[in-house]
Amino acid sequence: MKRFLIYLSEILILFVIQTSTFHYFGLADIMPNLLLILVVSSAYMRGRLTGLGIGFFTGLLMDIVYGELIGLYAFIYMIIGYFTGYANKIYSDDDYTLPIVFAAVGDFVFGLYNYIFDFLLRGRLNLLFYFRRIILPEMIYTIAVSIFLYKLLHMINHHLERKINEEE
Secondary structure, three states, X not given: OHHHHHHHHHHHHHHHHHHHHOOXXXXXXXXXXXXXXXXXXXXXXXXXXXXXXXXXXHHHHHHHHOOOOOOHHHHHHHHHHHHHHHHHHHOOOOOOHXXXXXXXXXXXXXXXXXXXXXXXXXXXXXXXXXXXHHHHHHHHHHHHHHHHHHHHHHHHHHHHHHXXXXXX
16 A cells, blocks of 8 residues: 555656646757656566556546547556566666666657657658657657656665565
8 A cells, every 4th residue: 555655646746747847947848758757667666567557547647637538648658667567577776777778768659659649640741850859859858867767766666665574
């Protein structure tokens, strides 16, 4: 129950930061995807089911606030969280590069997914423009922020693991 409340508070805090504060730090109208970093980090540290659950609730929150259809963001966040969770078997406390690579790949997949459902289905076929203007800058910005945010999320997870092990 404690873990669920921590995850819920992480989702809400990062959602509020992403939707309100990071508009002021946007570079060329591009903002990092903090919720994607949360999904990737949690899936990397805790496994597939945690990545799937956090991806679902994070995506559902994004769908409710920003989506035109309920379920599009939930689906992509769930897929990214689930497949990142496979790396949990090779999880190492000292490795900070692999989750950053997963955040970059996840952001790329998320950008392509947005391109398909927001632009391609509306007849806008210029993928190269969308890649240069939106996907690549957001990927770079997300990677830069994920370096610091993953460290913070890792410390929270490590502290939570210690508390739960002490209680048992």
